[in-house]
Amino acid sequence: MALAGKKVLIVYAHQSSGSFNAAAKDAAVEVLTAKGCAVKVSDLYAMKFKAIATAEDIQGEVKDAQHFDYAEETKLAWEAGKLTADITEEQHKLTEADLIIFQFPMYWFSLPAILKGWIDRVLTLGYAFSVEKRYGQGIFKDKKAVLSFTTGSEESMFSANGINGDMNVTLWPLQNGILHYCGFQVLAPQIFWAPAHLPREANTNLLQAWRTRLEGLLEEAPLTFTPMDYFDGEKGFRLKPEVQQKQSTEKFGLTVGIHLGLAVPPNNMMRAGV
Known part of the structure; x- marks a missing residue:
């Protein structure tokens, strides 16, 4: 799949413009734009994106306020065009995208709360998945997605005999339970191992390797x-x-x-x- 003309959405979750994550995000924007992609960035902290999934995500009355079921109520709201503007805007970006890059620092072996909130609120039932359309038959089976993230621990600590446990196991809920569940073709993750503990030259090399990978990212085979x-x-x-x-x-x-x-x-x- 050639990059020229493809649409890319980067969902970015870091508070600092001087962070390594920001540099990785900027590198992706620069490389993919130069290759002819139309790139959009959802900078969640800058957007002050609401992280909690509540009834406030629905405009107007809900079906059953006393026994509120977020999944069912947002499905009905999506069908009726009554989800709030911040959700519908992100869904529009996602619908258009051929490739989605999630750029974030790993927090507590998982996602920052603001990014988890994006997933909870944007990937609504009906829009992103259903009982009939999930996993290999998922709604987003024609889209590719990749997790690009930094860790606070060295690679050896996330090995099969490391104190943190096997990174493959850590990634299973994120890559299978979220991305593959919605049908995405999941590309191998881009892991930046503990950049905060590395010298500047090493970080420069990490970013250059990411730039090189980005050149052929859409041609990679999925997991x-x-x-x-x-x-x-x-x-x-x-x-x-x-x-x-x-x-x-x-x-x-x-x-x-x-x-x-x-x-x-x-x-x-x-x-x-x-």
Whole structure:
């Protein structure tokens, strides 16, 4: 997929314009714009984006105020065009985009609250997913997404024998439970390991590697997830017996999250084709 003419949305979550995350975001804007992409940036802190999902996200009356169900109520509001302007604006950007880059510092093994709030409020039921349209059959199956983030810990601490645990396991809820769930083709994450602890020259090299990757980002193969047809929808979406039996003789499990007690496949959430 050539970059020229493609639309890119960068969802950026950092408070400081002098941060490494800001530099990574700026590099993406510069490289992708130079390659002919139309790039939009949602700078969540600058936008003062509301992080909490509440009934205030709906204009007008809700269906059941006493037993408020955010997912169901926002689905109805999306269908009726009654979501608040900040949500609809982000949904419009997302609908147009071919590639979405999430740029953020990893907080507590996850996302900053303001970015999690963007996900909670923008990826509404009906718009981003449904019971019928999720995972490999997801609504955004024609879009690519990538997590680009900094860590506070060194790479060795996020290894299979490191004190923080395997980064592949840490990434499973984000890449499978959010991005793949909505159908995105998930590209391998861009991880900047502990840039705050590195000398300036090393950080410059990290950014240059990111610039180089950006040149061919849309041509990369996505990460591999277990196909939906491996599961029996009539039996709680559990692996079909024949799939489970065949997999039982393998050295590694299917994925980090679906491993059947076998060894977790190495780098399953960090490299394509694993």
